[in-house]
Amino acid sequence: MLNVRLPSPVVELHDERLTAAGVRVLLKRDDLVHPEVPGNKWRKLKYNVPLAVSAGTLLTFGGAYSNHLRAVAAAGHHYGFNTIGVVRGEEHLPLNPSLAYAVSRGMHLTYLDRATYRAKTSPLVLDRLHQEFGDFHLLPEGGGNPAAVRGCAELLAELAEPYDILLCAVGTGTTLAGLTTGSQPTIGVPVLKASLEDDIVALQQTAFGERVGDWRLLAGYHFGGYAKRTPVLDAFIDDFVSRHGLALDWVYEAKMMYALFDQVRQGAFSTGTTIVALIN
Numbered sequence: 001m002l003n004v005r006l007p008s009p010v011v012e013l014h015d016e017r018l019t020a021a022g023v024r025v026l027l028k029r030d031d032l033v034h035p036e037v038p039g040n041k042w043r044k045l046k047y048n049v050p051l052a053v054s055a056g057t058l059l060t061f062g063g064a065y066s067n068h069l070r071a072v073a074a075a076g077h078h079y080g081f082n083t084i085g086v087v088r089g090e091e092h093l094p095l096n097p098s099l100a101y102a103v104s105r106g107m108h109l110t111y112l113d114r115a116t117y118r119a120k121t122s123p124l125v126l127d128r129l130h131q132e133f134g135d136f137h138l139l140p141e142g143g144g145n146p147a148a149v150r151g152c153a154e155l156l157a158e159l160a161e162p163y164d165i166l167l168c169a170v171g172t173g174t175t176l177a178g179l180t181t182g183s184q185p186t187i188g189v190p191v192l193k194a195s196l197e198d199d200i201v202a203l204q205q206t207a208f209g210e211r212v213g214d215w216r217l218l219a220g221y222h223f224g225g226y227a228k229r230t231p232v233l234d235a236f237i238d239d240f241v242s243r244h245g246l247a248l249d250w251v252y253e254a255k256m257m258y259a260l261f262d263q264v265r266q267g268a269f270s271t272g273t274t275i276v277a278l279i280n
């Protein structure tokens with residue numbers, strides 16, 4: 001069994017820039033849920049694990065640096081189901097640390113060229129994968145399916161303190177799709193260029209039958225795109241570590257926290273606003 005720490009802690013971020021604006025920020029530390037499976041990855045997997053156990057095998061997709069593939073491999077190892085990771089692009093040896101970790105947890109890796117990868121949910125490609133690997137529970141890239149959305153929604157019940165706005169980084173938007181079932185507005189900060197609005201609505205439709213909740217995406221903080229970084233972002237991360245002793249994940253949470261401070265600086269939040277920012 002995976003020994004997860006739930007509910008994850010909520011800690012206030014003490015920062016003079018927030019104090020000056022009269023804004024309170026509470027960090028929901030989902031990164032502390034499990035050392036190998038960060039919180040939202042666990043929440044997405046929770047209701048997929050029984051399906052994977054009964055199928056015997058879980059097959060999923062990801063890029064070469066995917067946190068999702070790592071988390072799936074760890075879950076398979078702990079819960080005793082086989083895992084197959086379909087990786088975008090060619091194999092590069094030696095494996096990078098993410099993929100090496102996944103293999104160390106028993107994941108079987110297979111590779112699709114970029115064009116085939118784009119068509120990964122087509123019947124043709126799925127048939128081929130079934131011919132090669134037999135039966136499996138299929139989990140979309142990034143872990144986004146209705147079971148995952150339901151798992152993410154459970155985070156809301158862990159927020160005991162009152163707050164006004166919930167803030168999260170958006171990769172696939174699965175986490176956001178679940179969090180919007182709460183009573184407070186949710187703001188998602190996309191970490192990639194693509195517009196994800198339609199994908200998130202589609203996820204909500206499959207999970208809940210309709211678009212739900214008061215939510216919006218705050219665009220303009222992708223820093224060049226998915227897994228892209230700039231000197232400005234790096235400087236923000238360094239400054240944040242020296243102020244708060246917390247190294248923000250640069251693919252996701254650093255962009256979200258940058259957006260938060262930038263919006264505070266621009267006066268986007270009125271005095272007295274309490275924001276819960278999700279750290280995965």
Ligand SMILES: *Cc1c(COP(=O)(O)O)cnc(C)c1O
Binds near residue numbers: 171173176
């Ligand atoms: C996967 C991940 C996210 C994004 O989650 P989505 O549900 O795909 O939007 C955010 N932060 C971290 C650290 C992650 O690993």
